[in-house]
Amino acid sequence: xxxxxxxxxxxxxxxxxxxxxxxxxxxxxxxxxxxxxxxxxxxxxxxxxxxxxxxxxxxxxxxxxxxxxxxxxxxxxxxxxxxxxxxxxxxxxxxxxxxxxxxxxxxxxxxxxxxxxxxxxxxxxxxxxxxxxxxxxxxxxxxxxxxxxxxxxxxxxxxxxxxxxxxxxxxxxxxxxxxxxxxxxxxxxxxxxxxxxxxxxxxxxxxxxxxxxxxxxxxxxxxxxxxxxxx
Numbered sequence: 001x002x003x004x005x006x007x008x009x010x011x012x013x014x015x016x017x018x019x020x021x022x023x024x025x026x027x028x029x030x031x032x033x034x035x036x037x038x039x040x041x042x043x044x045x046x047x048x049x050x051x052x053x054x055x056x057x058x059x060x061x062x063x064x065x066x067x068x069x070x071x072x073x074x075x076x077x078x079x080x081x082x083x084x085x086x087x088x089x090x091x092x093x094x095x096x097x098x099x100x101x102x103x104x105x106x107x108x109x110x111x112x113x114x115x116x117x118x119x120x121x122x123x124x125x126x127x128x129x130x131x132x133x134x135x136x137x138x139x140x141x142x143x144x145x146x147x148x149x150x151x152x153x154x155x156x157x158x159x160x161x162x163x164x165x166x167x168x169x170x171x172x173x174x175x176x177x178x179x180x181x182x183x184x185x186x187x188x189x190x191x192x193x194x195x196x197x198x199x200x201x202x203x204x205x206x207x208x209x210x211x212x213x214x215x216x217x218x219x220x221x222x223x224x225x226x227x228x229x230x231x
Contacts, residue, residue, distance in 0.1 A: 030072075033064075033072065034072050036062045036063070036064075037058065037059075037062045037064070037069055037072055037073065037079070038079065038082060038083055038086070039062070040058050040059075040061035040062035041053065041058045041062075041079045041080070041083060042083055042131075042135075043061060044057050044058050044061055045080070045083070045135065046131050046134070050076075050080060053076070054076065055069055055075070055076055055079075058076075058079065078152075080135075081152045081156065083135060084135055084136060084156055085155070085156060085159065087132045087135055087136060088136070088156065088159035088160055088162075088163060089159065090125075090132075091122070091125050091126075091132075091163045092159065092162050092163045094121050094122075094124075094125050095118055095121045095122050095125070095163050095164075095166050095167075096166060097121075098114075098117040098118050098120070098121035098166075099114070099117060100113045100114060100116075100117045102114070107173070108174055108175070108226075108227070108230065110173070111170045111171075111173035111174040111175075112170070112174055112223045112226060112227075114166075114170045114173075115167060115170035115171060115174065115219075115222075115223070116219050116223065118166040118167045118170060119167050119188050119192070119219060120215070120219070122163060122164070122167070122189075122192060123192045123195075123196070123215050126192070126193075126196050127196060127199070127211065127212075130196075130200045133193075133196055133197075133200065134200075136160075164185055164188075164189055167185050167188055167189075168181045168182060168184075168185040171184050171185060171226075174226045175226065175229065175230055176226070176229075184222065187222075188218075188219075188222070191215070191218050192215065195211045195214050195215055196211070198211070199211040
């Protein structure tokens with residue numbers, strides 16, 4: 001009787017392990033398919049724009065039927081939202097991970113060095129990935145993303161603010177009040193986006209300016225103002 005019970009327990013564990021393995025395989029397969037769809041959408045948006053891309057075109061590039069995509073995304077805007085969400089997540093990681101050596105420095109020097117590092121990480125991310133900026137500009141320029149639900153719109157905007165929060169924290173650490181730090185964070189963001197748009201569109205050649213030099217000059221000016229305000 002005991003042997004029979006033990007055999008049943010072994011059999012049950014095998015069944016459970018098989019079921020878990022099957023679920024794991026299905027999850028991995030679903031994730032692979034989702035990634036293929038997003039990769040296809042990224043190239044479609046890049047080449048055709050949000051207006052020119054379609055579910056049919058994305059499905060074709062991914063090697064699926066349009067109907068198959070609905071198992072993963074309800075509509076085109078949801079695909080766009082997923083792409084932008086992933087882009088902002090990568091941005092957040094880059095900015096949060098930006099660091100500098102601060103040993104032996106004053107609190108103000110630590111704050112301003114980190115301020116420069118965080119802002120530069122934000123700038124370089126989009127400078128080196130112009131297509132990510134093109135994707136994000138459906139939010140950045142104040143245009144309401146068509147078809148995105150208010151909940152998803154809010155979620156994406158919160159991710160953008162999360163990427164800018166390290167800049168604001170260092171401005172506060174340098175001595176600014178929260179409201180003033182927010183104003184300066186907005187100005188840093190506006191300056192970065194302005195430089196990148198000029199650079200990406202080629203308009204910066206009209207002024208014969210180097211985008212990196214303009215960014216560095218702005219940050220130098222900001223830190224000088226912060227230093228002067230402490231005097």
